[in-house]
Amino acid sequence: EVHTEDDVLHMETLPDFEGTLGQRDSELLVSYLTAPYIRIPLILGFFASDDRVYSLKAKRLRKLLERSLSEPSKYLARAL
Numbered sequence: 580e581v582h583t584e585d586d587v588l589h590m591e592t593l594p595d596f597e598g599t600l601g602q603r604d605s606e607l608l609v610s611y612l613t614a615p616y617i618r619i620p621l622i623l624g625f626f627a628s629d630d631r632v633y634s635l636k637a638k639r640l641r642k643l644l645e646r647s648l649s650e651p652s653k654y655l656a657r658a659l
Contacts, residue, residue: 587613599634612643615652622647
């Protein structure tokens, strides 16, 4: 189970998402998933690059992106 960036660094094997991502990109993406308040912009930026947008052909990555964008989460209250 992965909860922090340290957990990602200690993983022996990382998912390759149907062969669409290398180990470096996979580590980067999985570490982005551990950042609660900045997760969405990091993930969108990750897939916005010309070389990674095509990795969304993998169904598992499309689901990951969709669920990251629509996952309910706790946010800090806005100061008035």
